[in-house]
Every structure is written in structure tokens, then in C-alpha cells.
Amino acid sequence: MTSQRARIAVVGAGVSGLAAAWSLRDTADVVVLERADRLGGHAWTVDVDYDGDRIPVDIGFICYNELNYPNLTGMFSKLGVEVIATDMSFAVSDPEGYEWCSDLLGLFAWKRNLVDPRFLGLLSEIIRFNTLARKDLAAGTIPEVSLKDYLDENGFSQAFRTGYLLPMGAAIWSTPEVGMLDYPVASFIQFFDNHRLMQTLRPTWMTVKGGSREYVRRLTADLAGRLETGRRIETIRPASGGTVEIVEAGGRARTFDRVLLACHADEARRMLDPAYQDHRRALEPIRFSANTAYLHRDLSLMPRRRSAWASWNVLRGADDRVCVTYWMNRLQKIRKSAPLFVTLNPTTPPAPDLTFGVYEFDHPMYDAASAAGREDLRRLQGRDGIYVSGAWLGDGFHEAGLRTGLEASLAMGGRVPWTPALQQKYPSDVLNVREAVKA
Template sequence: MKIAIVGGGISGVTAAWYLSKQHDVSLFEANDYIGGHTDTHQIDIAGKTWSVDTGFIVFNEYNYPNFSQLLRELEVDAFDTEMSFSVHNADTGLHYNATNLNKLFCQRKNLVNPNFYRMIRDIVRFYKQSPDILKQPNNTQTVGEYLKKHHYSDVFIHDHLIPMACALWSGPSVSLLEMPVRYLIAFMANHKMLSLTRRPQWRVVDGGSNQYINQFIKRFSGQIHHSSAVEKIQRIDNGVVVTVNGQEQSFDAIVLACHSDQALSILADSSYDEATVLGNIDYQKNHMQLHTDESVLPPNKAAWASWNVYVSPALQEKCTVSYHMNTLQKLEAPVEFVVSLNSAERVDPEKVLVERHYAHPVYNEKTMAAQQRWADISGQRQTYFCGAYWGWGFHEDGVRSALNVVQQINGKAE
């Protein structure tokens, strides 16, 4: 079959890699690079070039089995990293690093702070109590409703749980409180985050995440079209017509591996099901800056972690988190490389190296309902859908959804 794939992120790359083993595949990407949220930058400082990731950064073998298999097939190496987490509350001055007891109490006054001990007790209680929600399949509570019902403290909510969720999903605190609580707990349980021990070992791709993209490009047998935004898709009998840069091309099938809202916008003849499913998934835009301004990290260096969340009531409408790349990628650089989301007012513009805008799915009841309807639209009229938005929004979800599409297509082709 002659197949077009729209979107060169992890889902499009995975679909292209496996489909090209049996089919003639053309991959179309609107940007001048492929990779999507796999976005590695070459930064020259002090006579040396540093490969710094700004989008996809970490994975683990346990929760990312399909992505790990893809890396092995592409012969891409990875190494262990530290996944630590810190919070700095701008209004109260509270800051801590949850790595170990010494760093947890790096702000020594917390040794005699009753609110801090209340937070710790609530963390332990939440880890023990929250899995019970998974036994209630019909529970429709939001995170906010659940926390209120079980009388969790404000310090636990606003200085621990919500900042952690913010760092995971790049979403503002207001939307995370509206997330279905079963969704949050299922994710945390799946990733062994509800245990103080036996957590999976996190890893980073050696040389930067785009190493797997580079290996894919070298080995891919199909065609890659950069700077080729698909303008329109029209379904016809036994095929599809794709318009790119004003030119029409015909294919036997098409895989939409872009964001759901982008997919809907280019379907010239979208069905009712496509419109209702794809249209019910919202996105949160995030402004990313790669910079060397360490002032955005906690004021106490002992509190610096891999993921550093900045909490302020004035910033509830956006996620403000900074990733310390020297720690995550083990960069022994003469400067601190920091990736910050939505922190432009705190970052010295003279120290900014790269700026990007990323979009992340918003996880609410509408999104959950839409995710259940993948089979209603994928495989209809020679059109297939994949993307991380069909799962928790992470790399493994993108790979898994692409494999589902590959199975659909190859099953029909047999």
C-alpha cells in the first residue's frame, strides 16, 4: 500500500518505521525538522558543543517497553539518570527537595514547621489511601473533589501533589485539580509513584533524545518531507487525496499522527464521529525557554533537583517548572543549562539560548470520553489516528498508539 503519515513526532516516526517494512510510506512534517517534542539543541559554550534536550527527556524500561524496543531496533544507547523533584513556593518561601531526608529538610526551619510535617503525613496517607479509588470504576470525582472530601491539607495539595502533576503534564494547577482522580491515581500507580521504594530507574538517551531520530532518518526506507504542512485531506473511494504546498497527491491510506485538533482542521470531509471525538480534546500551550539563568532554581542549592516547580498563586493559570539539564543529562558544563516552562518574566533574556512553544493535551472528563472512542474513527475511510493524546500523553503512549495503527493497517492488508 501507498501510505501517507502526517506528523513527524514519536507517533509518526514509530508508524513510519514499522509500516515501511511492508508498505511505501511518505512522512509529512510541517516543521523543518522531525521529532516533534523530541527536540535536542546543539549549544556551543567555552569551545565545546553540548547536546541539550528541551522536549522529551526521560523514560524508563518498565513503563516504556515499546519505546525501549524501538531504541534497541535503532541501536540507540541510553544511560541512567536522577529523577529528583523540588518545590519552591514564592509566597511562603518554602522550598524542599524530595530526594532524601537531608535535602527534604535542606531548609532547616522546616524541622520545626508543623505544616511541613502535615505535608509529609499527607504524602504517606495519600500513597496508602488513594489506590482504593481504582476499585471504584464508576467514580467520577475530580482531583480537587477527592482531596477536599478526604481533608488533605493545603500544603500537601499546593506544595506537593499539584506541583508534581504540573511537572508531569505541563498543565496549570487549575486544570489539574479538575482532572479525574482515577486518571491521576492510575498513572501514579502504574509508574510506581505511590511507593517510597522500588521505583523504576529513569534513563536519558545518550547524546540527546534526537539520536533516535537521527538513526531513524538513516535507516528509513520511505520518503521524508520537511516543511510540508498538509493543508487538506479528502477521502475518495479506495483512497485519500492529500494537498501539500498546493499540490495534490493520492494515497491508499493516511495516518494522522499529529495532534487531534490539527488532524480535525485538515480533514475536509470530517465525519460526525471524527468531529466529536477529535474536537473534545483540548490543548494547553506552553512557552519553553532553554537558558542559563540559574536564579529560576530554588534559592538553596541543596534544593536543586531534576524537576523544579515554582509555586505562586498569581501563576495558577500556567505551569511554571524548570528542568535542570546538567543533572538530567549529566552535563559537566561550565554553566547551568535550564529548561523552563512559562517563566519568561523570571528568566534573564540575555541568558536565553532557545525558545519554543509546545502544546500538551488537557486531561479532563471530555478527553477521557474521547479516548474511549478510538476504534470508532481509526480505520474508517482509509484514515487512521495515532498520537500520545490517546493515552497519558507521554512517549510510550505515542508509540503504543502507533503500533495499534500498524496492526490495524497490516491486518487489513493481509
């Protein structure tokens, strides 16, 4: 008997799909099918013409740290991706002029903060929340409730919620504040603890020199001839012999041994034939929020006081809506004489003559129903030849996208040239050693 390489389709060319295909390139006949004309997903670098100078700026994935992104760290090292240190400072500004920044000096950006009972009370509640959350985490006593219920049960004020915790969560998960209240508190606290957000000593954050497209270029260089863009898939359905058929717009049909859906959950559900009813049922409660990102140079979308500027800036409008502005000069070490910002969902868009581009992103939302759906999908991995992966299957961040892609690819016989950090190990398909018809 001779072995036959598996035919595997990866649908989606974000970090999850590209890394999975890269892992499978030597053990399977793998092809990546991407709907857009661009590869990389949220790893998206654009070139800004800034008064005649070309400046690369990331508008999606921006930074990582070695503690919480072990697979990304391993992949960057293997690919020879050059990185530089950055910081993750945080600021809040409201229409009354109340502003503070997580930098030591920025805490008192408004001198009144030194004696303001509201601000001093906020600091006190931050300390109380961090202490309580870490105590509950260590004792294993965090209840299975929403963040709102946890805050209510422990008497945290509205000022603490709107002045710190909800803006912080909205900035981290690119989610409206009201959506943060539904977040399962156990996952919320675990994330804060993992990222040392409840401690004084925090990990060093890094960003890719030249933009995240540099790692995408290296991944795709190893996948030459296996990448297809502009592929609009109409349906994915069962075929004979346990295979899977992918039908594109226009009628083109191809059959594969396995299909990895490395796209958003709602997109995966739309493509899957009703025959995959268990997968569709598990995908249904996983929702996404639409976010509009503006790349611009409008200073009005930053805190009023320059001393309160941070890497991440949450601005609350008069209508109590919030937006987040990322100071790209600080995050990506861009010269400060060329102010560059990325603002998500501004209440008032930046001035058109100060705007370089407008971009749309979808980010996952988290609640009890979606958590149950994710758990069901983990149990369904590989059934009927279907796998799923993506940042949304984890905590929504780049590492989760990479990790879930690798978990699926390793189950299908892929290889990784570093010790992968996995949370879920799926039974091996050993497709690469299945028997073939005798020659």
C-alpha cells in the same frame, strides 16, 4: 492474482509517525508528510554554544524507564541507541522561602522543616494520599470524578494541593495547576501507581546519550526517500474507491489507500474534510495548552538553596502562578560547571543575556469530555481509511505516542522486531495482500 503494496501517508514526524512509518517500510509504500522543517516532534535536541563549548541539550522528551516504556525500550535496543542512567528528583519552592526536595537531604533543605508543622503536616498528607489512593485502586473503588472532587471528598488540605500534588502533576503533564484539578482521578492515580510515585522503590530512569535526536537519526536513516518536510496540508478528503486524497497548499493532490494522522488532535480536525464528521466530532473536545520553554543559565529560576535543587523544580511566584525548571545537568549528566536549565512558562523570563533559546510546545489537557473523545476515536480507527495516533491519544507521554503509532501501523500490516506492548488492538486491514488488477 498478485498482491499490491498499500499506499499509506503518515502525517506528522514525531515519535508516533516515525515509528509507524518505520514499522510499515517493508510492507507498504509509505511516505511521511511533516509540516515543519525538522523531524522528531517533541524529541528535540539543540546544540548550545556554552562559552565556546558545544553541548547537546534535550528540550522536549528527556527521559524514560524500562518499566513504563516497554516499546521505547524495545525500539532503542533494536536501533542500538546508547542510554545512561538519570534520576527524577522533585523540588518545590515558594516566595516565602519554603523549600523542599524529594532527596533525603533535600527534604530538610530549610532547617526549619525539621520542626515546621506545615512541612510535617505535608509529609503526613502525602502518606495518607498514597495509602488511600492505592487502597481504592486495589479495591476498584476509585470514583469517576475529577481530581478536585476526590481531594474535596477526602478532606485533603489546600497546603497539600499547592505544596505537593498539583505542582507534581503540573511538572509531569506540563499543564497549569488549575488544569490538573479537572484531570479524571482514576487516570491520575493509575499513572502515579504505574510509575511507582506512591511507593518508596521506584524504577531507574534513563536518558539518551547525546540527546533524543540520536534515536531520531536511526529511525530516519531507515526511511530515506520517504520523508518530506515543509508539507502544509490544506485538506484530507474521501476519494473514489474508498481511497483518501491529501491536498497540500498550492494545490498538489495525492491519493492514498490509508492515512495515519500522527499529529495533534486539533491539527487533525482542521485538515479533515466535513465528510469525516464522526472523526471530527470525536476530535473536537481534545484540547491542548500552549507552553513556552526557555533554555537558559539563569540561577534565579531554581530554588534559592542549592541543597533543594532537584531534576524537576516547581517554583511558585508571589502571584501564586507556578513554573517548572528542569535541571539539565542532573538529568542529562552535563558537567555542573556549565549550569543549564529548561524552564516552562516562567512568571518572569530568564535574563536575555543568560538565555540560549525560546521554544513553543503544545501539551494535551485531560478531562471527562476529552476522555470520551479519545474512546470514540479508538472505535473509529480505520473507518474510511483514516487512523489517528499520538501521545495525546494516551497519557501524553513518549511511550503513548510510540504505542499508538504502532497499534495503527500493525493494523495496516506493519511489522515490529520486538514483542510490542499494546493496549488497543485494531482489526487488521490486510491491505498488503489485497487483490490487484491482473497483469
